[in-house]
Amino acid sequence: xxxxxxxxxxxxELVLRSGDIDNRFNNASxxxxxxxxxxxxxxxxxxxxxxxxxxxxxTEIDSTPVLLQGxxxxxxxxxxxxxxIDEIKTTTxxxxxxxxxxxxxxxxxxxxxHMYLKTHENPPVSIAIQLTYYQLESEETRQYTxxxxxxxxxxxxxxxxxxxxxxxxxxxxxxxxxxxxxxxxIFPFGTYRKGQRELAVAVYRTVCAHKKLYAQAPTGIGKTLxxxxxxxxxMGEDKAEKIFYLTAKTVxxxxxxxxxxxxxxxxxxxxxxxxxAKDKICLNGDATCNPENCNNAKGHYDRINDAVMDIINNQxxxxxxxxxxxxxxxxxxPHEFALDISLWCDVVIGDYNHVFDPVVYLRRFFGDESGExxxxxxxxxxxxxxxxxxxxxxLKKSAFSQVLKALRGRDPLTSILRKALKQINTYLAEIxxxxxxxxxxxxxxxxxxxxxxxxxxxxxxxxxxxKKNNPDELYGEVLALYFDISHFIMIAELYDHHYTTIxxxxxxxxxxxxFCIDPSNAIxxxxxxxxxxxxxxxxxxxxxxxxxxxxxxxxxxxxSLPSPFDPNRLLTVTHSGISTKYTDRxxxxxxxxxxxxxxxxxxKGNYLIFFPSYEYMHKVYxxxxxxxxxxxxxxxxxxxxxERTAFxxxxxEDNQETLVGFAVLGGIFxxxxxxxxxxxxxxxxVSVGLPKLALRHDQIRDYFDHKNGQGYxxxxxxxxxxxxxxxxxxxxxxxxxxxxxxxxDNRFAxxxxxxxxxxxxxxxxxxRNIAELDRQMTEFWSRF
Numbered sequence: 163x164x165x166x167x168x169x170x171x172x173x174x175e176l177v178l179r180s181g182d183i184d185n186r187f188n189n190a191s192x193x194x195x196x197x198x199x200x201x202x203x204x205x206x207x208x209x210x211x212x213x214x215x216x217x218x219x220x221t222e223i224d225s226t227p228v229l230l231q232g233x234x235x236x237x238x239x240x241x242x243x244x245x246x247i248d249e250i251k252t253t254t255x256x257x258x259x260x261x262x263x264x265x266x267x268x269x270x271x272x273x274x275x276h277m278y279l280k281t282h283e284n285p286p287v288s289i290a291i292q293l294t295y296y297q298l299e300s301e302e303t304r305q306y307t308x309x310x311x312x313x314x315x316x317x318x319x320x321x322x323x324x325x326x327x328x329x330x331x332x333x334x335x336x337x338x339x340x341x342x343x344x345x346x347x348i349f350p351f352g353t354y355r356k357g358q359r360e361l362a363v364a365v366y367r368t369v370c371a372h373k374k375l376y377a378q379a380p381t382g383i384g385k386t387l388x389x390x391x392x393x394x395x396x397m398g399e400d401k402a403e404k405i406f407y408l409t410a411k412t413v414x415x416x417x418x419x420x421x422x423x424x425x426x427x428x429x430x431x432x433x434x435x436x437x438x439a440k441d442k443i444c445l446n447g448d449a450t451c452n453p454e455n456c457n458n459a460k461g462h463y464d465r466i467n468d469a470v471m472d473i474i475n476n477q478x479x480x481x482x483x484x485x486x487x488x489x490x491x492x493x494x495x496p497h498e499f500a501l502d503i504s505l506w507c508d509v510v511i512g513d514y515n516h517v518f519d520p521v522v523y524l525r526r527f528f529g530d531e532s533g534e535x536x537x538x539x540x541x542x543x544x545x546x547x548x549x550x551x552x553x554x555x556x557l558k559k560s561a562f563s564q565v566l567k568a569l570r571g572r573d574p575l576t577s578i579l580r581k582a583l584k585q586i587n588t589y590l591a592e593i594x595x596x597x598x599x600x601x602x603x604x605x606x607x608x609x610x611x612x613x614x615x616x617x618x619x620x621x622x623x624x625x626x627x628x629k630k631n632n633p634d635e636l637y638g639e640v641l642a643l644y645f646d647i648s649h650f651i652m653i654a655e656l657y658d659h660h661y662t663t664i665x666x667x668x669x670x671x672x673x674x675x676x677f678c679i680d681p682s683n684a685i686x687x688x689x690x691x692x693x694x695x696x697x698x699x700x701x702x703x704x705x706x707x708x709x710x711x712x713x714x715x716x717x718x719x720x721x722s723l724p725s726p727f728d729p730n731r732l733l734t735v736t737h738s739g740i741s742t743k744y745t746d747r748x749x750x751x752x753x754x755x756x757x758x759x760x761x762x763x764x765x766k767g768n769y770l771i772f773f774p775s776y777e778y779m780h781k782v783y784x785x786x787x788x789x790x791x792x793x794x795x796x797x798x799x800x801x802x803x804x805e806r807t808a809f810x811x812x813x814x815e816d817n818q819e820t821l822v823g824f825a826v827l828g829g830i831f832x833x834x835x836x837x838x839x840x841x842x843x844x845x846x847x848v849s850v851g852l853p854k855l856a857l858r859h860d861q862i863r864d865y866f867d868h869k870n871g872q873g874y875x876x877x878x879x880x881x882x883x884x885x886x887x888x889x890x891x892x893x894x895x896x897x898x899x900x901x902x903x904x905x906x907d908n909r910f911a912x913x914x915x916x917x918x919x920x921x922x923x924x925x926x927x928x929x930r931n932i933a934e935l936d937r938q939m940t941e942f943w944s945r946f
Contacts, residue, residue: 164227164400165220165227165228165229166226166227166228166229166330166333166334166337167228167229167231167403167533167534168228168229168230168231168330169230169231169232170217170230170231170232170270170273170274170277171232171270172505172526173230173273173322173323173326174266174269174270174273174322175266175526176326176329176467177322177325177326178265178266178269178322179266179463179466180463180464181461181462181463181464182452182453182459182460182461182462182463183451183452183453183456183459183462183463183495183498184451184452184453184459185451185452198655199250199252199296199298200235200250200252203250203294203296203303204235204236204250207236207238207248210238210239210240211236211237211238211248212236212237212238212239213235213236214233214234214235214236215233215234215236215237216231216232216233217231217232217233217234217274217277217278217281218230218231218232218277218281219276219277219280219281221280221323223323223324223326223327223330224327224330224331226330226331226334228330230273230277232270232273232274232277234247234248234249234271234274234278235248235249235250235294236248236250237278238292243286244286244290245278245286245289245290246289246290246291246292246307247271247274247275247278247289247290247291247292248271248292248294249267249268249270249271249274249291249292249293249294250294250296251267251293251294251295251296252295252296252297252298253295253296253297253298254297254298254299254619254623254648255297255627256297256627257295257297257302257304259627260295261295261304261306264293264306267293268291268293268308269318269322271291271292271293272291272310272315272318272319273319273322275289275291275310275315276312276315276316276318276319279312279315285312286312287311287312288309288310288311288312289309289310289312289315290307290308290309290310291307291308291309291310292305292306292307293305293306293307299616299619299620299623299624300620328471329471332471332474332475332506333506336433336474336506339431340398340431340432340433340508341398342431343429343430343431343432344394344395344397344398344430344432345398346429347394347395347425347428347429347430348428349391350387350391350424350425350427350428355382355383355384355726356383356724356726357379357380357383357723357724357726358383358384358387358388358726360721360723361377361379361383361385361388361389361698361721361723362388362389362391362392363392364377364719364721365377365388365389365392365393365696366392366393366395366396368694368696368719369392369393369396369401369402369536369694369696370396370401371694372693372694373694373718373719374689374694374695374696374697374714374715374718374719375695375696375697375698375718375719375720375721376542376697376698376702376705376708376709376712376714376718376719376720376721377696377697377698377699377702377720377721377722377723378698378699378700378701378702378703378705378721378722378723379698379699379700379721379723380700380723380724380725380726380891380920380922381700381725381727381891381894381895382725382726382727382894382895382896382897383723383726385540385698385700386414386417386418386420386421386540387421387424389407389538389540389696389698390405390407390418390421390422390425390509390538391421391425393405393536393538393696394425394430394432394508394509396536397508397536401534402534402535402536402693402694403533403534403535404507404508404509404510404527404533404534404535404536405508405509405510405535405536405538406509406510406512406516406517406535406536406537406538406692407509407510407511407512407538407540408512408513408514408516408517408537408538408539408540409511409512409513409514409539409540409541410513410514410540410541410544410545410548411541411834412438413834414540414541414834415436415511415512418436418509418511418540419434419436419479419481419511422434422479422509423479426478426479431478432478432479432508432509433474433477433478433479433480433506433507433508433509434478434479434480434507434508434509434510434511435480435485435500435503435504435507435509435510435511436480436481436482436511436512437482437500437501437504437510437511437512437513437516438482438485438497438500439513440497442482443482443485443486443496443497443500444495444496444497445458445486445489445490445495445496446458451495451497456495457493458489458493458494458495458496459495462494462495462498465492465493465494466492466494466498466499466502468492469488469489469491469492469494469499470499470502470503470506472488472491472492473485473488473503474503474506474507480500480503480507482500485499485500485503501524501526504524504526504527505526505527514539514544514545514548514549515548515552517537517688517689517691517692518545518548518549518552518684518685518688519552520552520553520652520653520656520684521552521649521652523688523691527691528691533692533693534693535691535692535693535694536692536693536694536695536696537689537691537692537694537695537696538695538696538698539695539696539697539698540698540699541699541833541834542697542698542699542702542708542712543699543701543702543708543884543888545685545697545712546681546682546685546711546712547881549678549681549684549685549688550678550679550681552684553653553656553678553681553684554653554675554676554677554678555646555649555650555652555653555654555675555676556646556650556673556674556675556676557590557615557646557647557650557673557674558671558672558673558674559586559587559590559591559594559670559671559672559673560670560671561643561646562583562586562587562590562618562643563587564639565583565636565639565640565643566580566583566584566587568636568639569583569636569640575621575624575625575628576625578621578624578625579618579621579622579625579640581621582614582617582618582620582621582622583618585614585617585618586611586614586615586618589610589611589614590611590672590674591672593611593665593672593674594667594670594672597665597667597672600666600667600668601664601665601666601667601857602664602665603662603663603664603665603857603861604662604663604665605659605662605663606663607654607657607661607663607676608663608674611674612651612654615647615650615651615654616651618647619644619647619648619651622640622643622644622647623644625640626640626641626644650676653676653678654676657676660678660679660680660681660682660683660684661676661677661678661679662677662679662861662865663675663676663677664677664857664858664861666857677858677861679861679862679865680711680862680865680866680869681711681713682710682711682712682713683713684713685711685712685713686713686714687713688713689713697712697714700887700888700891701884701887701888701891702722703722703883703884703887703918703920704880704918705720705722706720707872707875707876707880711876724921724922725894725920725921725922726897727894727897727899727922728897729922729923729924729925731894731899731900731901731946732893732894732900732901732902732903732922733901733902733903733927733938733939733942734890734902734903734905734923734925734926734927735902735903735904735905735926735927735928735929735935735938736904736905736910736911736926736927736928736929737757737904737905737906737907737929737930737935738907738908738910738911738928738929738930739753739908739929739930739931740753740754740757740906740907740908741907741908742754742774742778742848742849742850742906742907742909743909744855747778747781751781751782751785752785754782754848754906755782755785755786755789755790756932757846757904757906757932757935758771758782758786758822758846759786759789759790759792760932760935760936760939761844761846761902761904761935761939762792762820762822762844762846763792763820764936764939764940764943765843765844765939765943765946766817766819766820767817767820767821767840767842767843767844768812768813768814768815768817768820768821768823768837768840768841768842768843768844769820769821769822769823769842769843769844769845769846770822770823770825770831770842770844770845770846770889770892771822771823771824771825771845771846771847771848772825772826772827772831772832772845772846772847772848772889773824773825773826773827773848773849774826774827774848774849774851774852774854775826775854776797776799776826778848778849779796779797779824779825779826780796782824782848783796783824786822786824792819792820792822793819793820793821793822794821794822794823794824795809795812795821795822795823795824796823796824797809797823797824797825797826797829797830797831801830806830806831809823809831810831810835810837813837813841813842814841815839815840815841827847827848827849827851827885827886827889828851828885828888831892832885832888832889832892833888833889833891833892835892836895837892837895838895838896838899839895839896839898839899842892842893842901843893843900843901843902844893844901844902844903844904845889845890845892845893845901845902845903845904846903846904846905846906847886847889847890847903847904847905847906848906848907849906849907850879850882850883850886850907850909850910850915851881851882851883851884851885851886852878852879852882853877853878853881853882859877859878860877862876862877863876863877863878875914879914879915879918880918883915883918886905887918887920890903890905900946902939902942904935911928
């Protein structure tokens with residue numbers, strides 16, 4: 163029987179926690195700043211200090227073999243044989259407050275001490291423990307020490323494991339039940355779709371080999387099931403410990419839930435949970451996590467273990483609605499509850515940020531020791547931009563000046579805070595005056611600005627702590643600014659050749675952006691938190707580009723699969739007689755309106771037209787409405803979820819007249835929607851989708867020009883064409899669908915763009931006028 167791997171921190175946090183949730187002045191980004199402080203403390207400790215020592219201990223809990231794992235911050239061995247375990251804790255809180263939590267910190271160090279004594283030959287009969295507390299803003303350090311005999315540590319350790327035994331027995335029994343069902347579970351359909359078995363086999367081999375796979379799998383293959391089924395099979399063979407299914411959109415998480423439900427109907431027993439953002443699942447609606455404003459936060463940790471045991475004993479497929487139901491029953495915070503439940507689940511469905519965000523990634527999984535985790539990353543074409551945003555940071559002068567104007571009071575802390583605000587305000591004003599034009603780019607981090615920001619952070623931290631129990635009307639603004647500053651400092655610590663500094667001026671304001679040009683290193687760091695990763699999308703072309711930008715290496719696997727649908731049911735046409743370049747747009751409005759009418763007038767049905775901007779869309783929309791008697795809809799900016807649903811509801815398969823929806827390329831209707839059958843029979847795409855010329859895109863272009871000579875493609879062509887392919891993919895969703903894709907832009911005739919077309923567009927027709935377009939449409943629809 164292979165031992166169960168358990169991080170020692172998991173045991174301590176489960177068994178010893180109690181009390182309230184209080185996040186009024188907690189900031190996850192301090193954990194990142196703390197990493198640098200850890201290194202500083204360890205480096206200054208001298209030659210006798212061995213840092214980041216991995217500790218493992220094989221033992222038993224209730225006759226169940228376990229492998230306990232942890233990592234001591236430091237082990238100090240002196241010449242007289244004295245051994246000290248050092249546990250470092252960093253904080254932005256006053257050290258007196260953090261010391262109030264020292265029982266858990268001490269317990270963790272005591273476990274490390276016991277593990278050290280048990281795994282070393284001729285261990286000492288006693289050992290010292292040192293807790294080192296470091297205040298990140300003031301750099302104040304305090305150390306506390308204790309001495310324990312081996313016998314004292316053994317008794318403490320045995321009691322801790324005994325209390326954990328209830329949870330371990332559940333986990334062990336569940337694994338037997340789960341694995342037995344996995345062995346018996348067969349693919350839920352009688353046959354595989356075209357390409358589906360090939361993808362499933364590639365996923366299984368990748369998981370077993372602890373590698374990465376970048377797969378382009380067109381719509382219709384069944385990507386979600388093809389990724390989950392073989393990963394679950396591998397988990398049943400002890401080749402994976404836990405599966406994380408990560409997506410960019412809520413709707414795709416529902417697809418993963420449906421796939422698991424489908425397998426469950428065939429006998430699979432599997433525990434899964436879908437995580438939702440704190441503000442979307444909070445029972446109070448405002449995600450105010452402190453005991454004064456939320457009864458669920460007060461005493462949360464006194465009730466949470468009973469709540470977790472209740473839900474995992476009674477539910478397998480845990481959706482956000484089920485989570486909130488049990489959270490309300492036990493009066494616990496649903497967000498923290500969901501995170502705790504995830505520790506006992508086999509599949510965790512969530513957003514990219516749960517693995518990649520430098521602030522909120524799931525440290526409970528990716529802390530001391532990485533597990534045998536599998537990352538299934540859907541819609542992977544979205545990942546680069548998402549991570550680029552996560553690893554960039556922005557400061558605005560106006561944010562500081564507004565707080566400075568509103569800040570009142572003569573107490574010492576307020577005076578210090580005002581002084582720090584004035585320093586930053588003055589410095590940013592000097593930067594604004596020194597810029598010629600409206601923007602400036604630098605490859606270097608402004609160290610003076612960083613110092614001013616750190617000074618403000620320290621002053622704001624002390625002010626917020628003093629006001630914590632009696633906040634005034636400005637407290638929320640200072641707190642929000644403090645969090646923005648903390649993120650800025652964290653990104654400044656990561657700043658390297660993958661970054662550039664962009665300074666922009668707008669009237670009296672100045673905006674400083676630490677812009678992550680190349681997110682590949684950050685993505686690779688996230689992927690290293692697991693043993694295997696499958697990154698897949700219907701549009702992942704060219705694969706070499708995506709493998710590079712998404713943190714891959716030349717020896718990582720790639721796979722491109724053909725569409726499973728009959729290509730004869732899709733007509734693809736390029737209209738090369740119209741230029742949509744920015745300088746030609748005014749002359750293109752009328753010809754585009756005519757081409758749209760020619761495309762939609764041959765077959766009654768629902769169509770979507772995609773434009774590169776709202777302005778372009780609106781110009782053609784007005785011309786089209788004036789000229790033709792056809793029902794139309796126009797996408798508005800900033801639609802709510804209800805408005806989005808209402809827009810799509812118009813695309814009914816039983817419509818008695820043609821409907822033409824005007825939308826924006828790359829927006830909410832160009833990917834992630836599933837209008838099957840006659841709900842959508844045609845898509846028309848105006849332009850090659852290039853992002854608007856902008857300073858940030860130009861920085862990406864210049865960076866990759868220097869790196870590989872493909873800057874324009876990396877910054878403009880590849881991202882633009884991905885939007886085109888995503889929009890075009892809305893038409894054929896099932897094997898019985900038929901429809902048209904019309905591309906309007908003379909650049910689509912160029913080899914650079916045609917080389918990015920999918921294989922099932924091999925029959926693409928190129929036309930230059932309305933007569934040719936009419937002929938193509940007439941011929942195609944005559945067959946359906």
